[in-house]
Every structure is written in structure tokens, then in C-alpha cells.
Amino acid sequence: MSAHTVWLSLLFLLHLLVIARVLLLETRNPYSRAAWVMLLLLLPGVGVVLYVFFGEPWVAKNTRSEARHDFQQLQQELDPTASALNTIPARYQNAFRTCSSINGFPVLAGNQASLTADSNASIDAMVSDFAAAKSSIHISFYIWLTDHNGSKIVNAVAEAARRGVTCRIVVDAIGSRTLIASPQWQTMQQAGVKLAVSMRHKFGGNPLHSSRIDLRNHRKIVIVDDSITYCGSQNCADPEFLVKAKFAPWVDIMLRFTGPVATQNQMLFADDWMVESGENLPLHPISPNTAGDDGSFPAVVFGTGPMSVQGGMSSAFSSVIACAQTELVISTPYFVPDHPLQAALIACSRRGVAVTLIVPARNDSWFVGTMSRAYYAPLIAAGVNIQEFHGGLLHAKTMVIDGEVALIGSANMDRRSLELNFENNILLYAPPTAALIRARQDSYLAKATAVSALDLQRRPKWRIILQNFLTIFEPIF
Template sequence: MHDSAVLAWLLFVAQACVQLIFIARALLRPHREPSSRFAWVLVIALAPVLGVLAYILFGEVNLGRTRIGRLRAAFAALPEAREVAGASAEATIPERFGPLFRVGYSVSHYLPVAGNRATLLPDSAAAIAAMVADIDAARQSVHVLFYIWLADESGLKVVAALKRAAARGVTCRAMVDDLGSRALIRSAHWRDMASSGVKVAVALPVGNPLLRPFKGRIDMRNHRKIVVIDNAITYCGSQNCADAAFAVKAEFAPWVDVMARFEGPVVRQNQHLFASNWMAQTDEDLSPLFAEALPPSGPGFIAQVIGSGAGVRYSAMPETFVALMNAARRELVITTPYYVPDEPIQAALCASARRGVATTIVFPRRNDSWIVAAASRSYYSELLEAGVEIREYVGGLLHAKTLTLDDEMALIGSANIDRRSFELNAENNILLHDQAFTRAVRARQQVFLDAATPVTTAHVQAYSRWRQLWNNTIAMLGPVL
């Protein structure tokens, strides 16, 4: 046998061994749906080199041992999550809603607490104006965490407010995701904040992109949007620190978000969530923030922070969404920009409509992610057949992540109903039981509904064969992407 033939045979055997190793990893990886295992086995088997490379880069939900270790150390140094906001209000929750808060507790161990109040901000500009006003009134501390922070009009208003607060002696901490806010981090504005006394930190730094896959996935990001002021006020919702015009993707503007301002014990839970992120990236201990006694409980509703991500249990947000969908009796309304569900969520939505609940979901007509847009539309036919009403918002990119059920409970925050939110992103949401605030969110959803066009079965059936093939192929690759 010629040397070249021997070499070719050895290379073939080596390649086959590498493929088998990674196929075994795909099959043995815990917390993976059978469809995902099958998809990865197929990719590795059919595209040996590219398939193995893809698996190394994207095949496993791996935050990295160092990052997980630092996050666990942060939680160990902080007070326990269930202790930071006072006693549980579970005994006063209507029986049918108690299990929903128990699911929320199982995610990040924050208790449902009473005495909260909230205001739904009218739009993105009003949200930024309210944040700036509260920062200007701050006396002790200001903490902000955003996935995307742009150096546009809104972003620079917050920068200026933080610099003013730091100048008068307020302790200010600002954290952003390294990938989402890379332009700001590399700008003079970030350096100016630091030199003005604002403590700055970067969440999930990428470092050397060639070495990053060996330390953890590069696309695992901190997608949270948290503002906490004086341990007394917090903001929660879908809005990044940017104009609605969203200059980095202006062709899809305006970005349409929902943001709310909260007061009450739930603020301490958001503070705890921020502190865990800060301490996982810096050497500063923020546990003294929780030594201050809670103010006396006042009137208000029951609420609970749900902080999901790689540092908490598997399937946290999908189970939260499914529990809420299954609890609806009369009406379920959802807005989300990105819909790539797992099988239980798709089934729960269909089951909601089939048992007579008026079930409506609103997506943007034009999506900034062509992959998600295609995958989302592959699910339309089944949803419509079950009786789910689908609408597509035409007034910009509907970025609001909201859920209301029966005019009694609401969920708002940063989590989308897609696999990226479920498996890769750190997210923050607030679940609450209150008729008045839920009706305010529902009224905002109605504004979106009124500006959206219905999607009918006839519309979906009119998709060309090529478009159906494309949508279904992208959806099939969802467990891989």
C-alpha cells in the first residue's frame, strides 16, 4: 500500500473517531431535547469538519467554569434571595395563582412580596426621562445594567445624569454587556463616566474571540435591563438604553418597548439580582446594601422578580411561560418580538385556545432577525388551526415582552419566547398579581393590537412552496442555531 493511501486511511479513521466523540457528546449532554440531539448528530455526521467546528462553537450551553464559579461565589456572599425583600405574601394570593409564583420562586428563589406599586411609562422617551429624573434625585446609590447602551440622545442623557450624580457624592455603578454595548465601551463616553467617578463594569467580556469557545460560548449574553435607585425605585421592561430610533438598526425603527417604574419590596429583589451580576465581574462586595432595614410595608400589589440564566436551573423561563399559559381561563395576550418556542410552549398556546381562552399573540411584521422571522412563521399554521389569534405589528419593531392573563396577572421584562432567551441569555422579569396594573398593560397591548394586521389561515396557505420550505428548514435548525 502506498504511503499516500496509508495516510488517507489514517486521516479517515481519525476523522471518524473525532466525529464519534462529538456525536457521543451530543447524545450524552444533559437537558437536551431529542430533536436537538438528532439535529446535532445529523450535522456532525453529514458535515464532518464544519459540523464538529459548529458543535465546538454552539453545541453546548457553556458559560465557562470561571464565570459560573464567580457567580456562585457572588450568591454565596450575598444574603439569600428569599430573605432580601421580607416575608412571603403567598398566603394572600388567590389559590389559582399561587402555583405561578411557586414556579417563579423555583427559578431564582425570590418570594412573592406584597406592598408594591408601579407606573407604566408611556413610551421610550418618557422612560428615559423618568430614569434621568430619578437619577438626578438620587441621594445614595444608582445602579444600571443594560444589554445595549447606545451613545445616542437617550443614552447620553443617562450618561450625563450618572456623571452629575457621581459629582454630588452618589455611588453610581454602571454595567453593560460586552457584546451588546461594545460601541459605548470603546467610546470616550465610557471613559468619561469612569473618570467622573462612576464605577463601570463589563458583563461577560468576550476577550480573544479565538480563545473564547474554549472558555465558554461567545453568544451567551447578559440581556438584562435593570435600574435601581436608592434601594427604593427600580425599572423593569424590554427597553435598552437607547432612542426608539435605535441607530444601529434604524431600518426597523421605531423600536416599541414597554418599561415600568416600581416601588416597594420588589426593588430589593432587583437590587440583589444586580448585585450578583456586579460581584461576578468585579471584586467589590455589595452585600452591605442589604443591611439597611426594609421600610414598613405599605399598600400595594404582590410581585416577584424572576431572574433566569445559565446560573439558575434548566428550563426556567419556558416553565414559567407554560405555567402562565395553562393558568388562563378567559383571556391570554402576549407580545414578543422573537418566537422560537420549544414544544411545550407551542402546545400550551394551542391548548389555551382549544379550551376556549381568547388567546392572542402579537409579533412585529418586520423583524431585525431574518432567522427568527422565518422560524416564527413556521409555527403560524398550527397556532391558527388551534384558534390562536395572530397579529403582526406594522408600526415599527414591536420589542415589548408582555403577557397578561384574565386582567389579573402580568409578566413584563426582558425575556423573549425563544430558545436564545431560554438557554443562552441572562434575563430579568417581574411577575405580578394586580388588576389595575394588569389592565394598564392590557390597554398598552391593545394599542399594539390596533396597530397590527391579523394573520389568517388563508394568508399562511398563500405562502409559496419555497417560502414554506425556507421557514420550516430554519425552524428545524432551531435546536442547532
């Protein structure tokens, strides 16, 4: 037998083993399984290479074990008897139960929130809180640029560290690579800020310390003095977002919270921090005010990622959608839903709920923007009102249900957020706060145009073919 025949036989065997691996994974959804088998059959060699790098959301073994151990330690600080679930109307409770189950965080009362006016106001509010900080500042951002707003946060954190405030920062290795390589990173380090880089890939290193190369820490978390936290869609950057200026302005939303959700956000941060730095981070839980006579409200934090329960974010979105009775308004920059999420939206509209979906008219990701429009037809046929925003890149991830419940955070409605990235969200029952977010959504709608069934019919056939073809491989990437 020739060497050429031996190599072909080995490659054929490898190909069959990879296909068997795809079919053996019981946690994989059937759409992803079918897409991978198709790709492997169409492109045998290339498909195998792609599967090795992108086939499964694998996280380094050491990282998985450390994260599991660290989070179990943190969960010992929780008081499961403190749940305020019974203070929420019964029709919304299942949504809160679902979100609470993801990390085991109870729904806690005693929270308050304020909505910042815009991206610059969010940065200014953080700088003000940093200036008043007495004990600690903890920050996690996916993207941190060295622009005007990025520099303001660098300077504010460095100044706080110099006066004795313990400052810890986690940034994503890819999203914040320009900051990590900049003199500003050194400035913070020299000032005494503790720094960590999340999801840094170690090429050629020990496989126990390596993770899938495109997994990202997409979280946006800020905690000050264990009692104030920020949550929303905003990265640490100017709305002009100079790295993608032609899509600007980036339109974001950020809420400033006080109350027990600060402790829960702290737990998500602490888990990341302990894994990346090796430093144990003690928690100082806030006792919830169960009376709620100060305008406070119940809420729960939940975070997901490749180590979370399978389909956690999709289940959270779907359960919240299922609670809507009169109105559901959603804004998201990246809309490529999985089947359960798409089905939840269609069912919601069909039972008479006024469903509105707001997405950017022009997306910074051509691939996602093209695929998104392939999902419009069944939604519009079911009565969903799809609006395309023309005032920049609508980056706000919001959901308001019946004007009373709101969900905000870092997660998009695409596969990366649903299955791959580390994300953080807050679900809250607070009609006054929900009304503020709902009013912000109205400002998006004022700069949007509706997509009609006629618009879809007028698409060239080649465009329909392209959009639908791309969705075949959406479960892969």
C-alpha cells in the same frame, strides 16, 4: 499506514466522539439532540467546529463557581417567611410558585408600579430619579448606544457620581460595544462611575476564564437608592434605534417599581456585578408592607441564564399561560417557541381562553422572522389570534392574564432567551397595573393585522419549505 490515513482516522474518531457527546448529555432536549446529530452527519467537519463553539451553553468554570458562591451569599439576606403567596388568588399561585423557585426569591407584597408613556418618557424618568439619588445608582443594559437617550443617561450618571452617589454600571460586551469604545465611557469613568463589562470573551486566554462566544447578558435593570427599580424591554437608546433605523421605531415598555422587588432586582444585578468586578455588594432589603391598603401588590423577580435551572424561562412562561381562564394576551418581538411553550399556548386556546399573540410584521432578524411563521399554522388551527404589528419593531415583551396578572421583562419567546441569555422578568398580581399594560397592548393591536388560515394557505410552497426547514435547526442556535 500513510499520514493521510492517520489524519482521516483521527478526524473520524473526533467526529464520533462529538456525536457521542451530543447523545450523552441528558439535559439536552431531544429536538436539539436530533438537530445536532443531523448537522454532524450532513456536515462532518463544519459540524464539529460549530459544535465546539455553539454546541453547549458553557460558561467559564471560574465564572460559574464565583456566581454560585456570590449568589449563595446574597440569598442569606432573604427572609423566606415573608412570602405573600397566600394573598394571591389560588388559580394563579402555581405560576408564582414556579417563578419563585427559579432563584429562590419569595413572592413579596408592598410593591407599587407606574407605566411610562413611551421610551423617551422612560429615559426622562430615570434621569429624574438619578438627579434625586442620594446613595446609589445601579444599571445593567444589554444595548447602550451613544445617541440622544444614551447620552442623557451617561450625563445623568456622571453628574450623580460627581456629587458623591455610588454608581455602578454593567453592560454587555457585544450589545454595548460602541459605548465601551466611546469617549462617553471614559467620561463616566473619570467622573467616578464604577464600570464593568459582562460576557467579554478572552480569545487565546485561559479556558477557565472563557465562555461560549455568543452568550449575552440581555438584562435591563435599573435600581436607584435600593428602593426604586425599572423593568421592561427597553435598552438604553432612542426609539429611532439608529443602528437598525430601517426597522424603527423600536416600540418598548418599561415600568417603574418601588417596593421589595427593588431588592430582588438588586440581587440579580449584584450577582452580575460581583462576578465581573470582584467587589462585594451589600444589600439593604426593603421590609414588605403586607397590608396592601396603599394600592400595593405582590410580585416576584426571576432571572435566568445558562447557569440557571434547565428550562426555567420556558417553565415560567408555560406555568403563567396555564393559569389563564378567560383571556391571555402576549406581545413578543422574537417568537420561536420550544415544544412545551408551543403546547402550552395550544392547550390554553383549546380550553376556551381567548389567546392573542402580537408579533412584529417586519423583524430585524430575518432568520427569526422566517422561523416564527412556521409556528403559526398549529396555533391558528387551535384558535389563537395572531396579530402582526405594523408600527415599527414591536420590542415589548408583555403577558397579561385575565386582566389581573402581568409578566414583563427582558425575555423573548425564542431559544436565546429560553436557554442562552441572561434575562430578568417580574411577575405581578395587580389588576390596576395589569389593566394599564393591557391597554398598552390594545395600542399595539390598533396597528396590527390578523393572520388568517387563508393567509397561510396562500404562501408559496417554497416559502413553506424554507420556514419549516429552518425550524429543524432552531434547537441548535
